[in-house]
Amino acid sequence: MTSIAKTRLYEQDFVAWTEQTLELIRAGKLEQIDWEAVSEEIESLGKSDRRELKSRLEVLLQHLLKWQFQPNLRSSSWLNTIDEQRNRIEDLLVDSSSLRLYVEEVLADCYRRSKKAATHETNLVMDTFPADCPYNTAQILDVEFLP
DSSP, X not given: OOHHHHHHHHHHOHHHHHHHHHHHHHTTOGGGSOHHHHHHHHHHHHHHHHHHHHHHXXXXXXXXXXXXXXXXXXXXXXXXXXXXXXXXXXXXXXXXTTHHHHHHHHHHHHHHHHHHHHHHHHOOOGGGSOSSOSSOHHHHHOTTOOO
16 A cells, blocks of 8 residues: 555545554554554644643633632532533543643643633632632642632
8 A cells, every 4th residue: 555545545534544554453564554644643642632631620720710719609510510620630640640740731821721711700800819820739639629
């Protein structure tokens, strides 16, 4: 199979490409595999998990801020969102424990975004919220912690 044919299948029918690639691997026909596409997909999987972790962390931080700074508006919906985000983050960390270090790497950026989102959603001024994340990673991920 030419590299052009390999690339075309990858670009035209991703599912067919994955099935064909799996068959080639199982058959030991490694020379026929489109390794460039395989590399792209492996890289994409890691990026996808990191993006999901950041997104869930941002939503979680936003709701923790709302919980802390608008106690009179607390709702079961906010609590459910906090629990859901923690559960999905835990799932990601169980599947890929190396992402625990990534939480620390992106925490400041996620907090900045969460603070801005909380400002928009609550109509509180930005200075209402601490300049730096007021919660440590252990607190953020602790299913019992509420500020």
